[in-house]
Amino acid sequence: MIPSPKKMRVFKKSFWVTSKVLFQGDSALPTGLYEYIVGELDDFYAKAFKYIELDDDNVTTVAICLAPMHKKVPQDYYLLKVDPHEILMAAETPNGLIHATQTLKQHFWDTSFNQIDEYDTGADMRCLVIEDWPSYPWRGLHLDVSRHFFDYKFIRRYLDWMAALKLNKFHWHLSDDQGWRVESKRFPRLHEIGAWRKEQDGSRYGGFYTQRQIKLVLDYAAKRGIEVIPEIDIPGHAQAILAAYPELACFPKDFETLNVWGISEDILCAGKDSTISFLKDLFTEIAELFPGQYVHLGGDEAPKEHWKACPHCQKRIAKHQLANEEELQGWLVKTLAKHLQGLDKTVIGWDEILDGKIDSKPIVMAWRGDGIDAARLAHDNGNRYVICPNNKLYFDWKQSDFKDVPGAHGITRIRDVYGLDLSKYKFEHKKLFLGGQANLWTEYVPDNATAKDLVHDRLYALAEVFWSDPPDKDYEKFWRRSFELARFI
Ligand SMILES: [Zn+2]
Structure with missing residues (x-):
């Protein structure tokens, strides 16, 4: 089993x-x-x-x-x-x-x-x-639907795999530079414009979930004991939002939903009051649509060059006596977290949010490198944390060094996932360590079959690590059990 x-x-x-x-x-x-x-x-x-x-x-x-x-x-x-x-x-x-x-x-x-x-x-x-019983309350799996769009029927299959292995948090990465994926009644240009991109060959690519489809997914997940965590990534990874509403940038121009991979320098302006009220209204709509406890607001990989040159951002920094642009991001996270707490939500962010002097309320996802430093920083700041170290739990990485296997970047074998040593992430206050999740970024995951190929085998290892937390790991025995269940999900 x-x-x-x-x-x-x-x-x-x-x-x-x-x-x-x-x-x-x-x-x-x-x-x-x-x-x-x-x-x-x-x-x-x-x-x-x-x-x-x-x-x-x-x-x-x-x-x-x-x-x-x-x-x-x-x-x-x-x-x-x-x-x-x-x-x-x-x-x-x-x-x-x-x-x-x-x-x-x-x-x-x-x-x-x-x-x-x-x-x-x-x-x-x-x-x-x-x-x-589970060793950790957070046993998650993430899916990036921005770089490639997966329809809601596939999402249900994804939830089936999770349920079969007792995973209980589905982290739905719903927006990024390359596409916005939620029907918005409040800001319809988001799905009318931000959900689509012009590929380099001139074709149109994209899609979004209607609010009805999202409710169907939420119902399907709830029946399986899975909580859905929506992520709207801000202030960076937001070019699809800017394509729909360019006035939210420090320096508005005709933005297009990005059609190459990488990090865009164009991010949301944290200095304009109109951007703050837009974000509050947007997160209110998201909070109503997703009735669960958590909302993830990203916070990763936000280049600050425009903020340094922007009079609105600099005015905000001066007004609140912030030390630099990182602290301006901290201010933005705190402002939105306060707004979401007022809507009875708990905020989650990638570990970069720790750079901006946040309080202890948000949950931090420790992802950079082996995640140990970020976990330690989160712990020392009193934040609860979830680990998803990119050298172990990024399932978009290749599973072997064989030629032509799908995936990107480095190599994470099933053995590496199974061998993840959780004791390195436990410090004095053990309850702050909620558990972990694997992330599937989809720049190089163009279709359902590739997604299954990348997730399938490593998911068994993920589930066993965070549910069982076996005291004496025996990889060979684990692998045999995994083989017996090969067609189970
Ligand atoms: Zn600005």
Whole structure:
């Protein structure tokens, strides 16, 4: 199984898988949860046992129980028992039951994949007891939909992969220099103009999600215990916004949504009051559209050359007695964070936001290099942090040095992801370390197949590191388990 459960006892007795499944849900289950679990198991059961002739004289019973445990248990704990005649899934939280469902699916898969007898007359599943819970509350996966656009149907597949491995935070990078991807009722030029770019061969490329599609994705994610984190990257990586509303720049001109990769020098002006009110209104719309706790406002890779020359930016620096342009970015982050906190949101930013003397409220994503220095800075400033070191968890990097493998930049093997040593990111206040995520930037990921190729195998390692945090890592054993599950997601 992946991620491997915290406690598992396997018995010699077997549970004989039958063709008839009877689900029993208790009355405490919230609306939709029971239907979701039954639907997941039914679909999966049909898929896993498609080619096996199952015994149809008896009934398989699956009891689903949401109730307080008889002992104190960790957050999102679940219990899964497979007895000779019944399967029991029990948890205190819906997320616990959602995770138990995935574990049971893997056990079914293991049964159908590995243990079919030679006459194909049926399958027996080993009886077991599993008690399991996550080591870290943040187990995330990111997708850049700006450089390449992935439609909302693909997003649902992406969420399926995450759910299968108990990942719970989907970081949706919705805007960048090369494209804006959200239908905006408040600022429609964003999707009318900013969502499209003229490629160098003259063709038009782009797309955006309608608000209805976004709600469908949010609903799909919520059923799977996944929280969606929207990212609107500011003040840099914002040329698509400037293409739609050029007056938000320090020096307005006819901007075009960028059609080359790299970092644009044209960023939003932090000195103009009109830019600040635009951003507040925009983030209000985003906060309403995405009802979750978090909003990510980027903050990375913002060249400050224009700010140095801009009278509005310099006036703001003087007025607030800021030391330099980095502190102006800190002021901007603080201003928007305060606005979003007023809307009951927690702000997240890339680790550059620490350069601008922020307070301890935002969550910091430590990405540069191995992320250890940024994690330490965040910790010492009292900020909670999530790690996504670009030399280990950037899944757009190649997986090997073989010729013609997809990906960009350096090489991150599955072994590197699995070998990530989390103890290097733990300091005095351990609760500030929320967990980690992998990022898929898509400059060199033009289609769904490449995205799957890059994410698929390394996702198993990511899930095991942040869910199980295995005390004694054995890569060979992990790899064998991963191989057995190769077609599971
Ligand atoms: Zn300016």
